[in-house]
Amino acid sequence: MSKQRVLEVKGLKTSFFTDDGEIPAVDDIDFYIDEGEILGVVGESGCGKSVTSLSIMGLLPKGIGKVVGGEILFRGENLVHATEKRMKEIRGNEIAMIFQEPMTSLNPLFTIGNQLIEAIRIHTDLNKKEARLRAIEMLKLVGLPRAEAIIDEYPHQLSGGMRQRVMIAMAMACRPAVLIADEPTTALDVTIQAQILKLMKDLNENFRTAIMMITHDLGVVAEVCQRVVVMYSGKIVEEGDVHTIFRRPKHPYTIGLIQSVPDIREKKERLYSIPGNVPKPGAITHGCRFAARCEHAFDQCLKETPQLYDLDGTGHRVRCFLHQREEESKSGRAVVAGEKS
Amino acid sequence: MFAYTVRRVFMVIPVLLGMSLVVFFMIRAIPGNPAQVILGQKATKEAVAALTHKLGLDQPWYVQYVKYLGGLLRGDLGESIRTGTAVSHEIWPYLAATLELSLAAMFIAVIIGVNAGIVSAWFQNSWFDYAAMVLALIGVSMPIFWLGLMEQWIFAIHLDWLPTAGREEVRNPIEPITHLYLIDTLLQGNTEQFVEVLQHLILPSVALATIPMAIIARITRSSMLEVMKSDYVRTARAKGLSMFWVVYKHSLKNAIIPVLTVIGLQTGLLLGGAILTETIFSWPGIGRYIYDAIGYRDYPVIQSGILVVATIFIFINLIVDLLYAAIDPRIKYN
Numbered sequence: 001m002s003k004q005r006v007l008e009v010k011g012l013k014t015s016f017f018t019d020d021g022e023i024p025a026v027d028d029i030d031f032y033i034d035e036g037e038i039l040g041v042v043g044e045s046g047c048g049k050s051v052t053s054l055s056i057m058g059l060l061p062k063g064i065g066k067v068v069g070g071e072i073l074f075r076g077e078n079l080v081h082a083t084e085k086r087m088k089e090i091r092g093n094e095i096a097m098i099f100q101e102p103m104t105s106l107n108p109l110f111t112i113g114n115q116l117i118e119a120i121r122i123h124t125d126l127n128k129k130e131a132r133l134r135a136i137e138m139l140k141l142v143g144l145p146r147a148e149a150i151i152d153e154y155p156h157q158l159s160g161g162m163r164q165r166v167m168i169a170m171a172m173a174c175r176p177a178v179l180i181a182d183e184p185t186t187a188l189d190v191t192i193q194a195q196i197l198k199l200m201k202d203l204n205e206n207f208r209t210a211i212m213m214i215t216h217d218l219g220v221v222a223e224v225c226q227r228v229v230v231m232y233s234g235k236i237v238e239e240g241d242v243h244t245i246f247r248r249p250k251h252p253y254t255i256g257l258i259q260s261v262p263d264i265r266e267k268k269e270r271l272y273s274i275p276g277n278v279p280k281p282g283a284i285t286h287g288c289r290f291a292a293r294c295e296h297a298f299d300q301c302l303k304e305t306p307q308l309y310d311l312d313g314t315g316h317r318v319r320c321f322l323h324q325r326e327e328e329s330k331s332g333r334a335v336v337a338g339e340k341s
Numbered sequence: 342m343f344a345y346t347v348r349r350v351f352m353v354i355p356v357l358l359g360m361s362l363v364v365f366f367m368i369r370a371i372p373g374n375p376a377q378v379i380l381g382q383k384a385t386k387e388a389v390a391a392l393t394h395k396l397g398l399d400q401p402w403y404v405q406y407v408k409y410l411g412g413l414l415r416g417d418l419g420e421s422i423r424t425g426t427a428v429s430h431e432i433w434p435y436l437a438a439t440l441e442l443s444l445a446a447m448f449i450a451v452i453i454g455v456n457a458g459i460v461s462a463w464f465q466n467s468w469f470d471y472a473a474m475v476l477a478l479i480g481v482s483m484p485i486f487w488l489g490l491m492e493q494w495i496f497a498i499h500l501d502w503l504p505t506a507g508r509e510e511v512r513n514p515i516e517p518i519t520h521l522y523l524i525d526t527l528l529q530g531n532t533e534q535f536v537e538v539l540q541h542l543i544l545p546s547v548a549l550a551t552i553p554m555a556i557i558a559r560i561t562r563s564s565m566l567e568v569m570k571s572d573y574v575r576t577a578r579a580k581g582l583s584m585f586w587v588v589y590k591h592s593l594k595n596a597i598i599p600v601l602t603v604i605g606l607q608t609g610l611l612l613g614g615a616i617l618t619e620t621i622f623s624w625p626g627i628g629r630y631i632y633d634a635i636g637y638r639d640y641p642v643i644q645s646g647i648l649v650v651a652t653i654f655i656f657i658n659l660i661v662d663l664l665y666a667a668i669d670p671r672i673k674y675n
Contacts, residue, residue: 056483057579059575059578059579063465063466088582088583089581090581091578091580091581092579092580092581092582093581095582096579097579099572099579100577101572104571104572104573105572105573105575105576106573107573107576107577107591107594107595108573108668108669108671109594109595109668110494110591110594110597118580119580119581122580122581122582123581128580136542153352153672156670167576168575170580197451200482250524335645
């Protein structure tokens with residue numbers, strides 16, 4: 001089955017302009033999502049995951065955040081240059097988004113129905129009554145009991161898990177091609193997390209909606225994603241299908257992330273954590289951004305910025321000099337000029 | 342909600358009781374005897390004493406106070422010493438004049454203030470934002486009597502667009518029904534007089550509106566800025582909603598609560614504090630009524646006038662509290 005590419009991000013650069021000058025939050029990233037695919041975007045807080053999603057939606061804080069380079073192609077249309085009018089048509093209709101905080105993501109002063117019907121009526125010609133029926137149908141679809149009653153309730157009358165279901169219902173109301181989920185389960189407790197993930201997976205299968213799952217939780221990735229993009233300090237450091245990333249991670253950061261996941265079968269005094277912290281965006285301008293925290297770092301890592309190397313032609317790419325050398329020695333290519341050993 | 346409202350209404354009683362006590366003593370602290378003021382400086386001591394006795398002012402303070410309270414309970418606000426008419430009868434035309442003026446002023450202040458605040462927040466750091474906030478700062482700091490005089494000088498004297506003072510055209514007096522002249526002229530279907538009343542209303546209400554307008558604009562702006570950073574506003578935008586609806590539906594309803602508080606307080610302040618404007622524009626309002634009464638040491642008028650204004654103030658704020666619950670479903674009064 002040939003897959004259609006719904007979203008492709010090429011060389012995206014997003015910066016924040018503050019009193020301290022330009023701060024690059026997302027620096028030259030490329031990735032794509034195919035129809036019906038679930039892509040995991042993983043990384044620690046502050047690595048640029050959310051900024052990437054807000055760039056796609058065109059919802060960067062006005063006057064502060066700006067896409068300064070690259071392309072965001074939605075079915076071939078570059079959203080970076082799209083007008084606000086066109087973006088309004090796309091938001092919620094073609095590309096929808098759900099957020100981390102279900103507790104605060106719904107307007108406390110309007111009923112669930114009001115907010116859901118509004119989402120439906122922006123993009124359809126349905127009248128109020130039809131939109132209401134559609135809203136009830138959506139609430140049932142996301143597994144909310146007594147949908148007819150909930151529609152007239154206010155957000156504070158629902159639990160966090162229920163509110164996230166409402167958010168999903170709202171996002172899915174117009175059957176978007178892409179759903180961006182920004183840490184949708186982070187604020188929920190574990191049993192609810194599993195239910196929400198299952199719901200999203202079901203919706204993905206039933207409606208062929210591509211999902212960009214932003215998370216820092218590798219468990220979530222293993223559960224639902226087909227491919228993974230690992231981000232670090234505004235750059236993609238590794239990309240591949242979920243099995244490859246979990247079984248044969250190449251980048252020292254990815255390896256560290258996977259090691260940091262506690263294993264219930266092992267008894268440990270201390271849980272593993274990658275030493276150090278994520279550098280502030282824009283703090284590192286030379287060399288690999290992970291070098292300062294990497295136990296394998298050598299001279300070159302501090303001086304030059306590694307490229308994303310395709311390891312085996314299957315889409316497993318890694319931004320690390322260790323693997324560049326491995327690749328080059330394998331293919332017998334000459335050492336790149338200027339490389340220091 | 343109903344039980345809460347009833348409870349709040351009953352809570353008004355101790356407040357008014359305290360209020361009446363404070364006013365009762367404060368006016369008696371003003372030097373001068375009403376009888377002396379009425380009879381003039383050349384009156385004989387006997388005549389003053391006789392009138393003082395007739396007015397009951399020679400009795401101990403607690404007797405006077407209890408008598409006054411007793412009257413209040415029967416709905417009797419006392420009798421004006423100067424005119425001899427019942428205050429409850431006399432007060433309404435003045436109160437109506439002030440109500441009309443303050444409501445017109447608040448209407449201007451709310452419409453312009455809230456919208457200026459919204460647009461300033463929407464286009465934060467734009468030229469509009471800067472201009473509006475500088476104007477608001479000037480508005481808050483401007484002495485109202487100076488503004489009033491400038492208005493008269495420019496719009497009434499130089500340009501001759503609007504009348505200088507008063508509530509109505511002296512040559513074309515209004516037959517009062519409710520004493521709210523806008524309503525009266527409408528009820529009588531007299532468009533000519535309606536326009537005249539409106540013309541008289543413009544300058545004083547703009548002068549009176551300036552300070553509340555500036556305060557409302559600043560509060561609305563900061564409240565809106567806070568709300569527009571919230572997650573649900575981002576959600577609304579992510580739905581594809583236009584900025585207009587994001588601002589005027591999702592943000593405004595959340596941002597309006599602190600603004601309502603200010604609107605309530607300012608309306609109350611205008612009722613009692615319109616005296617400067619009323620003096621400059623010869624507006625026969627309650628502020629002037631009480632002020633003149635102080636000149637005559639007309640104790641019943643001062644006491645009851647202040648009490649009436651205080652009662653209205655308290656009820657306006659009760660309405661504001663009830664509005665909170667109407668706007669925010671999370672607020673429940675039990």
